[in-house]
Amino acid sequence: MTTNQIFAIAALVISGVFFGVLFMVGLPQSILEWVITDGALAVILYISYLAIGVFKGTSTPRMR
Numbered sequence: 001m002t003t004n005q006i007f008a009i010a011a012l013v014i015s016g017v018f019f020g021v022l023f024m025v026g027l028p029q030s031i032l033e034w035v036i037t038d039g040a041l042a043v044i045l046y047i048s049y050l051a052i053g054v055f056k057g058t059s060t061p062r063m064r
Contacts, residue, residue, distance in 0.1 A: 006052055
């Protein structure tokens with residue numbers, strides 16, 4: 001699997017879990033609550049992006 005595929009799958013799984021928890025607990029009722037939950041989702045996705053970068057390692061240039 002390529003890094004893009006791994007990132008896309010990880011983002012979908014994390015988003016699904018995040019919104020699943022939101023639906024179980026209850027959807028935000030105000031604009032401020034939506035901003036807070038969107039910020040939390042952005043932080044989760046950024047951390048997963050960094051984790052993928054750390055586990056994948058440095059990119060190496062391809063010889064043509």
